[in-house]
Amino acid sequence: MGKPKIYITRKIPEHLLSPFNDRYEINMWKDEKTPIPEEILFERVKEADGLLCLLTEKIDRKFIEHASHLKIIANMAVGYDNIDVAAAKNKKIIVTNTPDVLTETTADLTFALLMATARRLIEATNTIYHDEWGDWSPFMLAGTDIHHKTIGIVGMGRIGEAVARRAKGFQMNVLYHNRTRNIHAERQLQATYVSFDKLLEESDFVVSLVPLTEETTNLFNQNAFQKMKESGIFINVSRGGVVDEDALTEALKQKTIRAAGLDVFKNEPINSAQPLTKLKNAVLLPHIGSASVTTRENMLTLCLENIDLVFQGKTAKTPVY
Numbered sequence: 001m002g003k004p005k006i007y008i009t010r011k012i013p014e015h016l017l018s019p020f021n022d023r024y025e026i027n028m029w030k031d032e033k034t035p036i037p038e039e040i041l042f043e044r045v046k047e048a049d050g051l052l053c054l055l056t057e058k059i060d061r062k063f064i065e066h067a068s069h070l071k072i073i074a075n076m077a078v079g080y081d082n083i084d085v086a087a088a089k090n091k092k093i094i095v096t097n098t099p100d101v102l103t104e105t106t107a108d109l110t111f112a113l114l115m116a117t118a119r120r121l122i123e124a125t126n127t128i129y130h131d132e133w134g135d136w137s138p139f140m141l142a143g144t145d146i147h148h149k150t151i152g153i154v155g156m157g158r159i160g161e162a163v164a165r166r167a168k169g170f171q172m173n174v175l176y177h178n179r180t181r182n183i184h185a186e187r188q189l190q191a192t193y194v195s196f197d198k199l200l201e202e203s204d205f206v207v208s209l210v211p212l213t214e215e216t217t218n219l220f221n222q223n224a225f226q227k228m229k230e231s232g233i234f235i236n237v238s239r240g241g242v243v244d245e246d247a248l249t250e251a252l253k254q255k256t257i258r259a260a261g262l263d264v265f266k267n268e269p270i271n272s273a274q275p276l277t278k279l280k281n282a283v284l285l286p287h288i289g290s291a292s293v294t295t296r297e298n299m300l301t302l303c304l305e306n307i308d309l310v311f312q313g314k315t316a317k318t319p320v321y
């Protein structure tokens with residue numbers, strides 16, 4: 001029997017592959033920056049026993065039926081809404097994701113985005129780049145305080161807890177809403193469980209960390225933005241699909257809420273044609289939540305370790321079911 005065949009949908013650094021090279025026949029897409037076209041991936045995956053893919057790949061039922069040799073799909077992300085997990089399960093294909101290794105890095109970015117939005121950092125930087133910095137004045141670029149305010153975290157999982165830990169350092173009051181109560185966060189971080197509506201009504205910062213599912217699609221809609229305080233700030237670092245972007249754009253335009261900081265969008269990548277880019281009270285990032293070199297390397301290594309464990313007949317470290 002030959003070595004198991006692994007296909008990787010993006011070019012990744014050779015040094016990460018070297019521990020696995022002698023045990024597997026590894027092939028990968030030639031480019032680091034652009035996703036593999038769907039039809040080429042279809043062709044390449046036909047013979048593959050294992051797949052390492054990114055959130056840019058749509059691994060749906062049709063794909064899964066077609067890739068008939070696959071034993072494992074290792075997704076380089078904690079979110080796995082790009083994969084039809086039920087279809088994979090049905091074919092007894094193991095699906096893994098990358099929790100834990102990105103928790104602190106993503107929480108850092110969440111907090112950075114929250115601070116940049118509250119203190120209008122991008123707008124402020126732009127006054128210099130666009131030669132608009134006039135005389136210093138009392139309310140020039142005055143934003144809103146972060147310390148001692150109320151943060152409402154929707155989705156109190158690992159990243160939610162890591163954000164709450166940072167919030168405690170700013171003496172913030174922490175509210176949260178989650179499908180199930182998180183007793184650990186309540187005891188260790190004095191986080192208070194509240195209903196979704198109460199969280200929207202009482203928080204100065206509403207932070208979305210919920211995974212994208214059928215139930216959370218467009219969770220943050222016109223109704224939700226109307227319930228938020230007029231001075232409230234909305235932050236999204238989970239998935240764009242949880243937000244009705246038209247409703248958010250309108251809320252920002254009408255100043256129903258003060259500002260929003262977004263790292264994720266419904267149809268990524270976005271560009272300057274997206275209406276949100278026209279708004280000064282929106283801070284937009286290109287999905288960089290977990291983007292530190294160390295964390296991205298750790299995510300890829302975890303994917304490779306999961307694949308390796310499965311081919312050794314062992315349990316993957318981070319299976320999603």
Ligand code: DGY
Pocket residue numbers: 055076077078079080102238288289290291
């Ligand atoms: C994830 O892991 O789901 C992130 O969105 C990618 O950094």
